[in-house]
Amino acid sequence: MQDLFASPLFQIVALGVAGIIVWHLQGRGRPNARLVVQIAFFLAMTALLFGNGISPYKFEPMGDGGGMLIAAKLLWWVHLAWAVIGFVRIYIVLDGRPREARLLQDLIIAMVYLGVTLSVLSMFGFAIGTLLATSGVIAIILGLALQSTLNDVFSGLALTLGRPYGIGDWIILSDGTEGRVVESNWRSTYMLTASNNIVVLPNSYLAKIGLTNTSRPDETRQVALSLRVKPTRTPNFVAEAMRQAMVGANNIVHEPAPVVALKGVDAFAIEIELQFRVRHPAATTIARNELIDLVYRQCKATGIDLAPPVAASIVLVEKHDPGHASPETLQELLQSNPIFADVEQDELPTLEASARLRHYRAGDILLDGLDSLPSLMVVRSGTAAAVCDGGEVVRFAPGAIFGRIDGVLPQATRYEALTALEAYEIAGQTLASLLGGYPQIQDKLSLQLSSLASDLSATGGHPAHGRHVSDILRTVHGLLGR
Incomplete structure (x- = not known):
């Protein structure tokens, strides 16, 4: 029994098992402590392996104590995989990566597990070259069968690396769909629309279509309100009246200040566009309603008359004395x-x-x-x-x-x-x-x-x-x- 405890293989196996137990005792809420435990036990096992001339990545014929040797090498590879995966997860979190980076994290973890699996198979004497060639043929067959799904997966990876949007961003697609991104995974992206519906979009579709991210650099959004007034006042007077109307709005952004743009003038009307920003896309309707009410009141207070639309079949030209404004009593x-x-x-x-x-x-x-x-x-x-x-x-x-x-x-x-x-x-x-x-x-x-x-x-x-x-x-x- 004393010889067993003195065996380096037994010590490596004992370290590996103890590392797994301590790793689980740390819990998911302590990722830093888990990483320290993984690295510490992995380094101790590495020192014992190489100190005793044991190579964990070389094939060795089975002999006396072969089961203990296999267990020691397997535990070493498991601890190596966990240490690398723990480092990847900590790095992505501490480096401020967005939530979508989970896709990239999952890809790296899958590659680590694949590499460890191939290394363990080579340890048992499997011909890795032949295995890779066979798996390549299988991969081609699966790729053809899952072409649509793989297209979504790699499109999701491209969107993750390019980062055109993040969780919580409000985006507008070129087909008119708009909403807030609430979830993104390997295959699709979920959007919450203004009508409180969830729209599921394949990543391959998002990778091809044009989109506008209204949450960058901030959530404010440019809105325009067009109107036509009768040319009974000078354009400069009308523009100043509309500017004063916008100053009284509570649901728009006043820094930068809203703008009154004179779009054109003819014998029947002065065309004006009120350009303003709202704090977030959901406030567009509220702000527009408020401005329409303010513009109406301002026109009535300053004696400005609204003009009929261009498409009106009959335009009534009325005589109006611009010197007699009729502000509200x-x-x-x-x-x-x-x-x-x-x-x-x-x-x-x-x-x-x-x-x-x-x-x-x-x-x-x-x-x-x-x-x-x-x-x-x-x-x-x-x-x-x-x-x-x-x-x-x-x-x-x-x-x-x-x-x-x-x-x-x-x-x-x-x-x-x-x-x-x-x-x-x-x-x-x-x-x-x-x-x-x-x-x-x-x-x-x-x-x-x-x-x-x-x-x-x-x-x-x-x-x-x-x-x-x-x-x-x-x-x-x-x-x-x-």
Whole structure:
């Protein structure tokens, strides 16, 4: 028994078995420790093999102790394969490779196992050359039978190396299909479309078709909105009006700034294209809807008339006096707002008569957190922004309603004009006296103002003077006389 323990073959086998046990005890969550164990046991086994003149890659006739010799060589090859595979996996993870690199990793691991298998067969005296020739014929037969599948596999490998997209990227194919890449394997790629459907695309198809990756260098996306207006104003005036309309949008990117492109002009219309960027492809519809509403309001506020489409069979040429613009009155602004839809028509002129129309230049402060008098403001034209602790929270376009409620907004909050701006100011007492008979309107207005106050407080990183939303609602109700 003592001779058995002193045998180098027994020691190599014992090291190999111990290495396998320790490797499993490390667990999958410790890949670095596993790699260290693999390398340590492999080096110890290598030292014992070559120190005793045993070559693990040469064929040796079976003799006494032949079973122990075979076991020692097999364990050495297994540890070699695991050490190489562990190094490959650690390298790909630590080097920041994308998730798709798993395909390349699997290919390398398969090559390692194939090489180890051939080496073990040569150790038993198999003619590797003859075996490779035979396997080559088999590979040709399988290649012809699996031509489509192999095309997808090698296309997947090419896409992995080229990296035209990654997991999470939003791509648009030349056939119109678009969506976010959620999975990629050897044979196919899975896309999640905007309609919440999974589209499975063979890798060979993706390798041939053209695609646009909208997630690189970032997820912002260029969108264009075309419109036609009657040439009753100069093109420069129209372009500036449209630019001011886009300044008030909350769902587009303002850096870089949106662009107004004049595409053409004739006797019937000025053709304009609004070019802007959205934060991600899914926000395109929301941003477009918002801009259409803002453009409509801006046209009405500045006296710009929309022109009929080019395809219209009859074009009506109307006389228009460009010197008489018809910006919206407070009554029209309130009527277009769902909050005031239930107010009696004969009471709106009274409310408008009590309001004051104020004019501001770009950069002027409309209200700030130090104001003590409660008031309500309705934007007539231009754009304002709510700024809290130096950060912009929300923008207000024509028709927007905001106000200063005593004790609700953070001290650091201010309302600032981003463009030349006109706004109606309504005192809190006047509003309360006129709307005393409309509790449903007071509730809607209270919810809107308190929601804005909560957003501003959250942005400032603290609640509004320690109040909750219910406290804010009570304060707003107090402003409205409830």
